[in-house]
Amino acid sequence: MENKANFGGTTSEVTRERPTLKTIAFMTGLGVTTVSRALKDAPDIGAETKERVRMVARQLGYQPNRAGVRLRTGKTNVIALVLSIDEEIMGFSSQMVFGISEVLTGTPYHIVVTPHSHSKDPMLPVRYILETGSADGVIISRIEPDDPRVRLLTEHNMPFATHGRTDAGLTHPFHDFDNEAFAHQAVEKLVSRGRKRIAILQPPSKLTYYTHTRIGFQTGLHDYGAEEVPLRVTIDNPLDEIRNAVEAMMRAPTAPDGIVCSAGSAAIAVNAGIEAAGKQLGRDVDMVSKESAPILNWIRPEIITAYEDVRHAGREMAKAVIARIDGIEPELLQSISQPVWSRKGK
Secondary structure (H helix, E strand, C coil): CHHHHHHHHHHHHHCCCCCCHHHHHHHHCCCHHHHHHHHCCCCCCCHHHHHHHHHHHHHHCCCCCHHHHHHHHCCCCEEEEEEEHHHCHHHHHHHHHHHHHHHHCCCCCEEEEEEECCCCCCHHHHHHHHHHCCCCEEEECCCCCCCHHHHHHHHCCCCEEEECCCCCCCCCCEEEECHHHHHHHHHHHHHCCCCCEEEEEECCCCCHHHHHHHHHHHHHHHHHCCEECCCCCECCCCHHHHHHHHHHHHHCCCCCCEEEECCHHHHHHHHHHHHHCCCCECCCEEEEEEECCCCHHHHCCCCEEEECCHHHHHHHHHHHHHHHHCCCCHHHCEEEECCEECHHHC
16 A cells, blocks of 8 residues: 555646656656657557556546647658638538547647638648648648649658548548539439429639539539529538529529538538528428438428538548558549438438
8 A cells, every 4th residue: 555655746847847858768668668668659569558558648637748748750640631711601620620530649649620611722820731741641622623732741651631622633631522422412412302494502613622612513403304494603602692692583483393502511501591481391392412410400390411420531531641641552542422311311
């Protein structure tokens, strides 16, 4: 009992300051080198030893000294997530951060979010990361067919992954949602409910997934014998502009009886426009919408929803970046997820 009391007192004294590898070594009775290799998941360290070291590290709140790591290895142990602040509505960005964090837990890497607005130069945050050497890997979103950020990161041999695909002959890690399948299936579901005049609130044309969405939508119209009613706004327009455009469209004699929406947050504005025009979902018009958080059916159970698992996307991109840092070829680090339809949409 006396030894335990002394041990506890010593621990309290040691952990007043930031815990180090020496602290963990003292607590576990292991050498500093063994502790370091256990935290790095070295293959010559036994599983039981690794777990004991990690448990003590967690209890102490141990974090590697990034400045020291960088001096010794040239690495920052940072993965930079360049994320548009405009994507926060409906929990899009937070779900992506959660997914990335799940993968990085238990690794030496940490996530640093670099926010930017899609209305400003998207090259600025990427140039900053490259010029300062402030990250070992980068994750970017809102990808264009010939994205200059992808070209710049490739030229500088910076490991990275994208949320979305490019179309310029560069092979790189990505995770994407099958927007072509979503739009095609959305048309099918509307036509199966007797809808024939369909509008789509789509992504801005500069992004790659606009093309995927258009292909799926137009193919669906052709396959199921429907026609398009033009809608002149995109999901990037302010919500009040979307609402007003939808209200005007629904008041016109050529109003659609079906609407496809490419973003959950925009679907709220679409619904408001429908109601402002005196129309009712499920009676005058049906709507299919993509969503990244299961919220729309709480607001309007009549909306047919397809779930895009952004948390899963975050996990896939984090794994891809780490694998790229470890030298895995980029063509092996590409994945696409399928829409998951709500029960109402089945």
